[in-house]
Amino acid sequence: MKITVVRDILEANERIARQNREIFDENHLLVINLMSAPGSGKTILLERSIDALKNEIRMGIIEGDIQSSRDAERVARKGVPAVQINTGSACHLDGNMIRDTFKDFDFRSLQLLVVENVGNLVCPAEFNIGEDYKIMMLSVTEGDDKPAKYPLMFRISKVLLINKIDLLPYVDCSIERIEEESKKINPDLTIFRISCKTGEGLNDWYSWLRDQVKNKKK
Amino acid sequence: MHEMSIARNMIDIIKDEMRRHNARVLRSVHVNIGRFSSIVPEALSFCFEIMTKDTDIAGARLVIDIIPLMCRCVSCDKEFEITDYSFLCPFCGGMKVDTISGQELSVVDIEVD
Numbered sequence: 001m002k003i004t005v006v007r008d009i010l011e012a013n014e015r016i017a018r019q020n021r022e023i024f025d026e027n028h029l030l031v032i033n034l035m036s037a038p039g040s041g042k043t044i045l046l047e048r049s050i051d052a053l054k055n056e057i058r059m060g061i062i063e064g065d066i067q068s069s070r071d072a073e074r075v076a077r078k079g080v081p082a083v084q085i086n087t088g089s090a091c092h093l094d095g096n097m098i099r100d101t102f103k104d105f106d107f108r109s110l111q112l113l114v115v116e117n118v119g120n121l122v123c124p125a126e127f128n129i130g131e132d133y134k135i136m137m138l139s140v141t142e143g144d145d146k147p148a149k150y151p152l153m154f155r156i157s158k159v160l161l162i163n164k165i166d167l168l169p170y171v172d173c174s175i176e177r178i179e180e181e182s183k184k185i186n187p188d189l190t191i192f193r194i195s196c197k198t199g200e201g202l203n204d205w206y207s208w209l210r211d212q213v214k215n216k217k218k
Numbered sequence: 219m220h221e222m223s224i225a226r227n228m229i230d231i232i233k234d235e236m237r238r239h240n241a242r243v244l245r246s247v248h249v250n251i252g253r254f255s256s257i258v259p260e261a262l263s264f265c266f267e268i269m270t271k272d273t274d275i276a277g278a279r280l281v282i283d284i285i286p287l288m289c290r291c292v293s294c295d296k297e298f299e300i301t302d303y304s305f306l307c308p309f310c311g312g313m314k315v316d317t318i319s320g321q322e323l324s325v326v327d328i329e330v331d
């Protein structure tokens with residue numbers, strides 16, 4: 001006997017992600033899902049952003065890693081509430097893991113929650129967590145062929161942060177090619193060229209973040 | 219890489235449908251995987267086999283259909299397939315295109331006794 005099913009394999013995650021989103025919206029909390037390959041500079045971006053914005057935006061951080069609580073310790077030192085999720089073996093965060101951290105935050109007192117996903121350009125793209133925006137980071141040391149190799153991540157992201165531009169003189173990477181190929185995949189992508197090391201370009205990122213927090217408050 | 223989670227979710231759905239239809243034996247499973255999803259079909263088959271081994275749904279045939287990445291141009295309304303991940307309309311050069319298919323991850327049907 002044939003049974004017609006037609007069900008989304010990720011329906012369970014989608015359901016939880018929607019429930020998470022409702023809770024975030026009720027609290028006027030902007031939630032960002034930050035994704036990149038390992039070592040692109042997600043955690044230093046958070047450290048920089050906390051230093052620059054913590055007096056005007058009340059934020060919390062969720063750190064996703066396969067193992068260790070190093071990242072949560074790093075950002076907690078900056079004086080913001082931070083929760084570490086260790087996925088064990090899973091290569092991505094999902095809605096359920098995010099929901100499990102809710103007890104550790106007082107969302108009413110927060111305006112921005114940044115979720116640093118597990119370093120990986122593939123799997124996190126498939127799993128919604130209830131975020132407002134997916135933000136991806138690519139560092140110039142990873143090479144300018146990444147949009148062509150990982151198109152889904154570029155297609156679903158709202159913002160692309162191109163990090164480590166201070167290293168451009170030392171690597172064979174064309175930032176123009178990254179931008180051109182990314183825009184072919186996602187014409188609406190907002191792109192910032194930044195260096196978390198020197199601080200170059202970060203003010204534009206902070207302004208974008210400020211505007212989004214403001215919009216979510218309304 | 220995340221095919222294990224996908225296989226686990228697939229099995230949850232299959233078992234749920236079998237329960238609802240009082241089915242006891244799973245013959246085959248038909249899934250649609252969009253070309254633009256990041257699933258490797260061979261890896262999914264492998265994970266499905268491993269996770270069903272020695273269970274009451276072991277040995278079922280997994281049929282995977284790959285769904286092409288199809289888009290529709292917002293300007294000229296024409297439909298086309300994208301094979302190089304360049305989301306540009308080949309007819310009018312429009313940059314606003316909607317994805318019609320290619321991101322599927324679904325259990326389409328199952329065959330049971």
